[in-house]
Amino acid sequence: MTLTSLFTIAPLICLGAAAVLVMLLTAVRRTYTGAAVLSLIGLAAAFATLPLMARASSHQFFLLMLNGYSAFYAGLLLLAAAACVLLSISYVRKYRHNREEFFILMLLATLGAIVLAASNHFATFFLGLELLTVSLYALIAYPHLHQGHIEAAIKYLVPASVSSAFLLFGMALIYSYSGHMEIERIGRDLPAVQLHAGYRWMIAGLSMMVVGIGFKLAVAPFHLWAPDVYQGAPAPVTAFVSTVSKGAVVALLLRLFTPGGIQTATPMFIVFTIIAAVSMIAGNLLALLQNNVKRILAYSSIAHLGYILVAFLAGGPRAIDSVTFYLITYFIANLGCFGVITVLSSPGKEMESIDDYRGLSRRNPWLAGVFAVMVLSLAGLPLTAGFIGKFTLALAGVGAGLWTLVIILVLTSTIGLYYYLRILAALFVGAPEPKDMRPAPSFSFPDGIVLAILTFLLFWLGVMPAPIIAMIQTMVR
Amino acid sequence: MMLVWLIVIPAAGGLISWMVERINPAWPKYAALAAMAVDLILAIVLACKPASSNAIAVPWIPQFGIAIIFSSDGLSRLLVLLTAFLGLMAVASAWTEIDDRTGFFYFNLLLALAGVTGVFLSxxxxxxxxxxxxxLIPMYLLIAIWGHENRVYASTKFFLFTQASGLLMFVAILALYFLHGKSSGHYTFDYRLLLGTTLSPTAALLLMSGFLLAFLVKLPAVPFHSWLPDAHTEAPTAGSLILAGLLLKTGAYGILRFVLPLFASAVHHFAPIAMTLGVVSILYGALQAFGQTDLKRMIAYTSVSHMGFVLLGAFAWNRLALYGVVMQLLCHGISTGALFILVGGLQQRLHTRDIDRLGGLWSAMPRLGGAMMLFAMASLGLPGLGNFIGEFLVLLGVFQVSPVLSVLASIGLITSCVYSVWIVQRTIQGKNPKGWKPPDLSARETSIMAAMIVLIVWLGLFPQPVFTAVRPSMEWLQQMSKPAISPHRISGPAVQSSMPPEAVRKETP
Structure with missing residues (x-):
């Protein structure tokens, strides 16, 4: 190992250093703004050093895979994390207790997510996953003076630990069969694994890994934690859980199955087909029953991960392009939705009932407008990024001949429209109760910037997606 | 470039309306009116230009073979003209009706119009x-925000119906894209290239069903019509006008532009079913119209009936029927649109649409009564007004394919007489039980009606310009039907030998 090879992991070093610096700063003198600014600088520095990671001469560094793919995903995760940090500045400020550590945890969780996305070995995979998950336990419970958050953290802690156990056991079984723990090699050998007695330990191991991965992605039937945690977590942390934490796992999943091709690995193909179908159906149907916006968004993101799996199952380069593009649109819309919720909420007092949003367009037309376009994007309507995203998914699915899944996608996303329309109707149609005619919620400068950028990106990707698609194709393939 | 402006001007006008509301709440309507006036002028200029002089093709998402291709033939130009005209009427009809969030209202209205124009030109x-x-979304918001009592239910139903069918069409589009790409090696969404795709019979039938479903829902044909009475009834006047006058036309346009040429052989197999659906729609819509007490709902059901003629004529697929379909599209847009404006005016004055509570309004409102009489007569197909030409040509064309269906469909002409006369008798004639004394049509409303009356009479007396405009497109469409034609079922030569009506024979070359 030389000094130059250290440069290739500069983004990771920047994030780690930033976390340590914020910690030292807080130890010396508690300054909220200082901690926030320092974390943002750390994230920015990590983003600025991404080209070093993308151009790494030897693709392997220790147990990490450093190339355009991991750099692209790291960039995506960093931007989403930065949005979460910016959104949480005014949210956490309202918390009357120690606040600075929130940013340390955010930085560590992001570091974990990037390690996970770039991992090429079960050791780094698990290391990244646990760094992410353990930070999230603390983040969800962070405003611990308020009861709901603690409850959500416990609900996250227990299933997450169980799924980690499954994951570890699965890794062990795979290791016992293959004799190594390198993700890329396992991926290359996957097509050989067929439904045959000789492969039973390998299949058992892979299935157990699917449990662990499925839990992280909150796809059905491993989704049960999601609505409770989405509801109970502080809004900016919910944004983080639904974007960064899932995006990192998607990046890994794609990489695991790309070298061999998911379509040839029959057992896994069947498993993921079922997961995708059940997620789309369950997510969209269960969301119909909810009256809580955060729970609706939880079920909607279960469904969205199901959509993503449709393109993932298509396999081949087209799958990578469309999953990546869709993930970007999903990130934008989810960050936007939870951004609006964050602006309206404060620790312990989340604005989550659909009735709270009735007539928001009269109290604050800008926030209502942003929320509306984000919801429209999740619903996949044109002019927004979600439309192009859904198009790329369907294109991949139809191209691979996955007719059943594509038809399920189409029909369930129509069902899904119903609950998106409920949110829209609440925003625009209902007049607020007289007691709700509170002064328009104001938003701070960072919130405004984040929401403005997200809205701009949403329309930009919806109208001019060609440059981003070209960028994905050059970097990720 | 002109085609782009036709879409950009309403969209930009809508944005401007929305913005100027902050300065003065009275301004949005003027901005919207100006935008639609400019749009109408452009549409007229376009209609007068020689064909195929202004197609546009710019790559949009080249990775997937998607391009921005705008082009206009006679059919598109007429429908764009109708869009601009009815758009102007819609803005004018909302002038005093909408007083809440006017800027956002006109934004949605004009965005919907831009979308419709785009559909006709892409x-x-x-x-x-x-x-x-x-x-869709602006239309949804128009109904959901400014609609009547049951608006959220109606708008959601409208949205889900159209979206579900639209998504199935989308899957069919993608399948066509891949089938064409695999056979030719060139992946593209360009309609002109996709026309040449060779499809297996099964694939053609499946793909056609995907497209047709979307268009049948939008048209609407029985049994996919149930969103329409709700949506039309609950929408504000301008919304009903756009729904009936334009959105239904996009379904018909889709059948003419995409279903017939792309899947010619499958269409021939499916034609009997589609034409039967058309006849069922004609009769069922008329029957339902009898039973309504809500005036708007009644007019909504007459739309189902009239659009049945469009479905019938399109799938008869011969010259007479196709000309009839185009006439029917234009005239139904104007006559039903006018009826909705009149009912909207009544509701604004009397706050009711209940037929049982109306009656005897002629003495108080002679201008409204006269206009309503005229458009009710247009709706029943009185000779001299445009709708007559449309329905008559469709029946004539269908007779060459299937006399039975033609006879059944002409029962629809009788039923339409009954409900149209009912509308007149029970609202403006007879006793005035409540003693209503509303003010008559204002100068603004009178000029809207005058413009629409002039058009419907002109179309009834001199339909020739319409036929001249669409002749190349319709002849091309007939060419598409030739190769797969089965002589004993749909008789191509019979069309030539039969006696064309006066209007068609005198075609200018």
Missing amino acids: LDLFLFYFFWEVM
Whole structure:
């Protein structure tokens, strides 16, 4: 190992250093703004050093895979994390207790997510996953003076630990069969694994890994934690859980199955087909029953991960392009939705009932407008990024001949429209109760910037997606 | 470039309306009116230009073979003209009705109009679908925010019906894209290239069903019509006008532009079913119209009946029927649109649409009574007004294919007489039980009606310009039907030998 090879992991070093610096700063003198600014600088520095990671001469560094793919995903995760940090500045400020550590945890969780996305070995995979998950336990419970958050953290802690156990056991079984723990090699050998007695330990191991991965992605039937945690977590942390934490796992999943091709690995193909179908159906149907916006968004993101799996199952380069593009649109819309919720909420007092949003367009037309376009994007309507995203998914699915899944996608996303329309109707149609005619919620400068950028990106990707698609194709393939 | 302006001007006008509301709440309507006036002038200029002089093709998402292709033939130009005209009427009809969030109202109205225009001009299937969806959300909001009592239910139902069918069409578009790409090696959404795709009979039938379903829902044909009475009834006047006058036309346009040429052989197999659906729609819509007590709902059901003629004529697929379909599209847009404006005016004055509570209004409102009489007569197909030409040509064309269906469909002409006369008798004639004394049509409303009356009479007396305009497109469409034609079922030569009506024979070359 030389000094130059250290440069290739500069983004990771920047994030780690930033976390340590914020910690030292807080130890010396508690300054909220200082901690926030320092974390943002750390994230920015990590983003600025991404080209070093993308151009790494030897693709392997220790147990990490450093190339355009991991750099692209790291960039995506960093931007989403930065949005979460910016959104949480005014949210956490309202918390009357120690606040600075929130940013340390955010930085560590992001570091974990990037390690996970770039991992090429079960050791780094698990290391990244646990760094992410353990930070999230603390983040969800962070405003611990308020009861709901603690409850959500416990609900996250227990299933997450169980799924980690499954994951570890699965890794062990795979290791016992293959004799190594390198993700890329396992991926290359996957097509050989067929439904045959000789492969039973390998299949058992892979299935157990699917449990662990499925839990992280909150796809059905491993989704049960999601609505409770989405509801109970502080809004900016919910944004983080639904974007960064899932995006990192998607990046890994794609990489695991790309070298061999998911379509040839029959057992896994069947498993993921079922997961995708059940997620789309369950997510969209269960969301119909909810009256809580955060729970609706939880079920909607279960469904969205199901959509993503449709393109993932298509396999081949087209799958990578469309999953990546869709993930970007999903990130934008989810960050936007939870951004609006964050602006309206404060620790312990989340604005989550659909009735709270009735007539928001009269109290604050800008926030209502942003929320509306984000919801429209999740619903996949044109002019927004979600439309192009859904198009790329369907294109991949139809191209691979996955007719059943594509038809399920189409029909369930129509069902899904119903609950998106409920949110829209609440925003625009209902007049607020007289007691709700509170002064328009104001938003701070960072919130405004984040929401403005997200809205701009949403329309930009919806109208001019060609440059981003070209960028994905050059970097990720 | 002109075609782009036709879409950009309403969209930009809508944005401007929305913005100027902050300065002065009275301004949005003027901005919207100006935008639609400019749009109408452009549409007229376009209609007068020689054909195929202004197609546009710019790559949009080249990675997937998606381009921005706008082109206009006679059919598109007429429908764009109708869009601009009815758009102007819609803005004018909302003038005093809408007083809440006017800027946002006109933004949605004009965005929907831009979407409809885009549908009529796009020749790239992805772009077409894009605009097809663009018109939905503003339409949803128009109904949901400014509609009547049961508006959230109606708007949601409208949205789900159209979206579900639209998505199935989208899957069919993607399948066509891949089938064409695999056979030719060139992946593209360009309609002109996709026309040449060779499809297996099963694939053609499946793909056609995907497209047709979307268009049948939008048209609407029985049994996919149940969103329409709700949506039309609950929408504000301008919304009903756009729904009946334009959105239904996009379904018909889709059948003419995409279903017939792309899947010619499958269409021939499916034609008997589609034509039967058309006849069922004609009769069922009329029957339902009898039973309504809500005036708007009644007019909504007459739309189902009238659009049945369109479905019938399109699938008869011969010259007479196709000309009839185009006439029917234009005239139904104007006559039903006018009826909705009149009912909207009544509701604004009397706050009711209940037929039982109306009656005897002629003495108080002679201008409204006269206009309503005239458009009710247009709706029943009185000779001299445009609708007569449309329905008569469709029946004539269908007779050559299937006399039985033609006879059954002409029962629809009788039933339409009954409900049209009912509308007149029970609202403006007879006793005035409540003693209503509302003010008559204002100068603004009178000029809206005058413009629409002039058009419907002109179309009834001199339909020739319409036929001249669409002749190349219709002849081309007939060419498409030739190769797969089965002589004993749909008789191509019989069309030539039969006696064309006066209007068609005198075609200018």
